[in-house]
Amino acid sequence: MKCPICKHGETLSGFATVVLERNKTTLVFKHVPADICDNCGEEFITENISATLFKEAKQAIESGVQVDVREYLAA
Template sequence: MQCVICKQGATQPGTTTVTLTRGEVTLVIKKVPADICENCGEYYLSDEISRKILTLAEEAMKHNLEVEVIQFAA
């Protein structure tokens, strides 16, 4: 797929780090499967991975932590 951000690079399968912030909570999820632009580094998540990320984020919010770093597990 062509990158919709830079419009010059093609995406390739890989892993990335996703950072989410809501209120005072920041969640960093490492090694997330994604399609990544070879030119600018923009990443694209599948619907399934996005759902898992949002579930992880909801669980993190329940712990009332300010920063949490986790590794993605498929």
Template sequence: MKCPICRHGETRSGAVTIPLERGDMVIVFREVPALACENCGEAFHDEAVTAALLKQAEQAAAGVEIEVRRFAVAA
């Protein structure tokens, strides 16, 4: 699909790294499935991936300033 952000590149299936900030904590998820624009790099996720990211972020350890996790597809 044509990228709706830059309108020049095509999106391709792949995996991206997503940082999420929550209060004073930063959680970095690696290998998150996404459609990424080959031109501008903008990543797009479907609803299931977004829900899984938010659920996993809720489970992050309290008191940790930075946490890096490998994304896990919900079973």
């Protein structure tokens, strides 16, 4: 699709690294499937995937994780 941020680039499917920070918890998800703009580098993640990330983040926050780096595993 055309990039809605810069309006010039085309998005290509690839993988992104997503960092979620909330309170004292920092979570890094690697190899998250994303569409990435070939012009500005903006990463677009589908709603399904971001919902999964937030669910995992919530569990990590509740279990008191401070910093964690994990691979995104497709359900």
